[in-house]
Amino acid sequence: MRFATVLLPLPYECEYTYSIPDVLDSRAKPGVRCSVPLGRRKMVGFIASISEERPSGDYEIRDIERIIDEIPVFNDELLDIAKWMRTMYFTPTGLSLSMMIPSGRKESEVSPFYEPASFKAIENLSEGQEHALSVLRSGESRFYYLFGVTGSGKSEVYLRRAEDMIKEGRQVLYMVPEITLSQQLSDEVYDRFHGRVAILHSSLTPSQRLKAWHEIMSGDIDIVIGARSSVFAPFRNLGLIILDEEHETSYKSGNTPRYHARQVAQYRTAKCGTEFIMGSATPSLEAWEMMRTGKLRRIDMPERIGEGRYPxxxxxxxxxxxxxxxxxxxxxxxxxxxxxxxxxxxxxxxxxTYGYQCRSCGTILTCPNCSVSLTYHKKSNRLVCHTCGFSEPLVHVCPECSSRDLSPSGxxxxxxxxxxxxxxxxxxxxxxxxxxxxxxxxxxxxxxxxxxxxxxxxxxxxxxxxxxxxxxxxxxxxxxxxxxxxxxxxxxxxxxxxxxxxxxxxxxxxxxxxxxxxxxxxxxxxxxxxxxxxxxxxxxxxxxxxxxKATGFPPFSRLLNLTFRSISEEKAIKAVEDLGKSAYELEESNSAYEDIEIFSPSPCPVEKKARYYRYHMLLRSSSASLLLSFAHKLLDNYKAPSSVYLEIDMDPISLM
CATH class of the missing domain: 3.40.50.300 (P-loop containing nucleotide triphosphate hydrolases)
Structure with missing residues (x-):
């Protein structure tokens, strides 16, 4: 009998050993999902490895009950990324894998862009595009940034470089920040290449995503176009990652794991020897600093192509x-x-309008679940909260002073x-x-x-x-x-x-x-x-x-935001204050953490959201490795009180 190491999507780091029944032995392999018992529960886990030997220790080993996949849904590279995310984003490995991998089980017909590859002739490049392409083809770096004005033709440079890679038999990931852009780009790529193109974004059904996932993993797809989560696509032979509109905040996940697609792409590039091209007319300040220090090879494209001119x-x-x-x-x-x-x-x-305000006492009508103003929608004649979705009919009497003198503001x-x-x-x-x-x-x-x-x-x-x-x-x-x-x-x-x-x-x-x-x-x-x-x-x-630099904020420092939320304001305050006390004690007890700056616990700018009170504590350091070390020592054995939730956000894009 063989034994499998199984990773489960639990809120703590864990590996469990299960025995593989003879009836499932031929289907059990690393990279497939399986159904296993855990206590009285049944869970879907991920087989990370298989051993011929029983682990040491006198304890009961339970059987895997079912193998879900006929072929693997993740490879060694994705497993390595999931383990890295445990360190970088404080997310257990099994939980990261469950976020990466589609949950679909049936393979429906979803690959709308699937034909034998051929390349259309395209028009001549501008001088700026020719220069950019020559630098990319020189191989002097693996990390590039196209700093080009809107209309300078960055997309054409991306596609030319993608064409180079596909002709060499390698795959390409082309990331864009929005689903609408994904569709627009996919139309252009399909018309251009008539090639094997897949789209990955959150609007796909699980089954559609799984179908595309298998095609990518088998090498049947040349180009993947997708939003943030496509950075986890299981390529067989990835040669190029393109991250267009690098400055966009939608590349950062707002849910666990709170990863940034740019950082994950940089990690994949460093580990796998791919080429990574970012581009924007307005780079993030983090990317700007990487260009200044030489970590990114900057390629300027200052002129619009054709008859276009900056307005x-x-x-x-x-x-x-x-x-x-x-x-x-x-x-x-x-x-x-x-x-x-x-x-x-x-x-x-x-x-x-922005809000609805009483002209007598100045009260702005706010959401009962959130500390934000309600927005008036004339078509439905309702007040709506764009944070939690609460809505109510238009109010005609001020809840504070009973005045009827209410009107829109903004x-x-x-x-x-x-x-x-x-x-x-x-x-x-x-x-x-x-x-x-x-x-x-x-x-x-x-x-x-x-x-x-x-x-x-x-x-x-x-x-x-x-x-x-x-x-x-x-x-x-x-x-x-x-x-x-x-x-x-x-x-x-x-x-x-x-x-x-x-x-x-x-x-x-x-x-x-x-x-x-x-x-x-x-x-x-x-x-x-x-x-x-x-x-x-x-x-x-x-x-x-x-x-x-004067205020000590990124890119001259790294931040970690710890946010506690609870329906009970008292519990949220106590939790953040208790962790703050532990943080100060840890810093004082270890001289290695002198560079760690601990901001006093405070209410979040949006103090209440969807009925939950929110309090946070910010950690700052000039060293990412030191900040991560401190935070793991502080948090790895920490358990939030009941009915209190802790959100851990490394390199937050917003402190709201």
Whole structure:
């Protein structure tokens, strides 16, 4: 009889030994899932290894009850990554594997892009693209960064390099930050290569994902396109990883394990000898520092290709403006409509207004489950919490002072849509935000296609329309509230504002030389707004890096955020204070941890979320290895009190 080491998806690190019954022996192999008993429970586990010898020790070894997979669903590389994530992200190995691997069992027909590979002829490259490709082909590094303006042709360079790898018989992973982008890119890749392409993202059913997973693992897929989780795809012969729009925060997982796809890709590259290309017009400050120190080979692509030019940008001070659409923006919209050009109106906020406020006592109506304001949606005439989903009919009486003088404060996409329809009654206007996207299958693609072909004149929306989508007819972009993200209490606020403004401005003039952007703001002298208006990236990065260095925040330090949440505020406070006391004692007892900085426990900026009170403690160090060592010593044997949950976030992108 043989014995299997099985990893289980439990909240603690563990390996269990099970015996393999003779009837299952031929199907049991490392990399397959199995059903095993654990106490009175049945669990799905992962066979990590098989031994001919019984482990030492006088204890009962129970049988594996069922083998789930005919062929393995993970390999040695994925097992190694899962073990690394145990150290890096404080997630047990079995739990990481369960997150990586699809749960589907049936192999349905899902591979929509599956044909013999052949390559289409494509047009000539620009000088900037030729230079970038020659550097990549030189082999002088394995870690590259395409620092290119929007419209400089980074995607073509990615695909050319992917073509090189596929011709050598190697596989390619092409990561993008959003599912919408995945679909757009997959269409382009399919048309271009007529090759073996798979898409991996969270909207696939488990069975669809498992089908693609097996094809990738067997080597039947040449290119995988996917969002964050595709970084765990089980390649047989991976040659290239592409991470487009590297600055996007959606590459960081908000759930356990709280991994960053960039960091996982860097680890895979270092371990497996692949090539790793990142790219963006607005690199994260972490990537900027890696370029400065030579850890990434920077390749500049400063010019737009074809007839595209970086747009002219005008900043409009709306501090005293009563309308959402300023006179300057209205004039520009009328001109663009008369010339039959496309118009994008961007607002980084869903809903009709920011909130609903009592004009008598100043009370802003907030969610009963969260410490955030409710958003008024005019179409449904309801107040909605965009944090937990709570909603209620519009309130007409102030809950604090009983006044009936309540009114909206701020504005949202529905509000702007209403104003635009009143100002431009003959224009064909569409709104695209998460509410619209979730209203029906295919609605997003229908709106985007209508805007591309000109049947929609004005497209207004939220962050969805700012990210990498290409619209040839667009000549005018209006940014409605450029400074809204500056009020967020987070050290990355300026960086995120600059990223967003620069990216959304890049939608104008990509295919023509008459692009025009109007930025409406109440803070025209903000460094982020001013730098975006002047297209002065180098100055912005230099000043922001100086600020980060002076305050000791990333990329000049590493952070670990420990967040306690509980329905009982008292329990959350006690838990964070007790762990804080243990942290101070550990630091004082070991001189090796002198560089560890412990921030006093405090309420999270969003103190209550979905009925849970939230308190956190931040750890900081200039050394990642020292910070991880300290945190593991503090947490490896720690168990949170009952009804209190601990979230461990290494390198958090937000402290909210």
């Amino acid at each position: 002219k940008i005008e900043v409009v001070n709306t501090l005293k403006e009563k309308r959402n659409i300023s006179p300057e923006l209205e004039k520009a919209i009328r001109k663009a409509l008369s010339e039959k050009k496309g118009i994008l109106l961007f607002l980084n906020r869903r809903g009709f 504005f949202g996409t529905e509000n702007i849509e209403e104003e635009a329809r009143a100002l431009f009654p003959y224009a064909r206007i569409a709104r695209l935000d998460t509410d619209v996207a979730e209203s029906g299958k295919g609605k997003t693609q229908e709106i985007l296609q209508g805007f591309r072909n000109g049947s929609i004149n004005i497209l207004l929306g939220t962050q969805m329309i700012a990210k990498g989508l290409n619209f040839p007819l667009v000549s005018l972009v209006g940014v409605m509230n450029a400074d809204s993200s500056l009020s967020i209490p987070d050290f990355r606020a300026e960086e995120r504002t600059f990223d967003l403004l620069h990216q959304v401005a890049g939608r104008a003039g990509r295919y023509r030389d008459d692009g025009f952007v109007i930025i409406q703001t109440t803070q025209p002298f903000s460094p982020a707004v001013a730098a975006a208006a002047d297209n002065d990236l180098e100055t912005f990065y230099r000043k922001e890096m100086e600020n980060r």
